[in-house]
Amino acid sequence: MVCCNQSKVLIVDDLEVNRYALEMILTPLNVSVFHASSGDGALVQVLNHDFAVILMDVKMPDLDGYETVKLIHGH
Secondary structure (H helix, E strand, C coil), rough: CCCCCCCCEEEECCCHHHHHHHHHHHHHHCEEEEEEECCHHHHHHHHHHHCCCCECCCCCCCCCCCHHHHHHHHH
């Protein structure tokens, strides 16, 4: 559940197990966690939300983490 007072964190990783592990680490911090399984998915999330932090995997198929970050900075 997303609350307006919570900081938003985006986890971007093509491996579900990695996204889940990071979410379990972040859960006690009282933040709203969002997921994306690809660079394209991350771009969609960034267009719809303001994130305090984005945790980005570097090695992903198609659009890798470096390219995704460049596009996010351009936004």
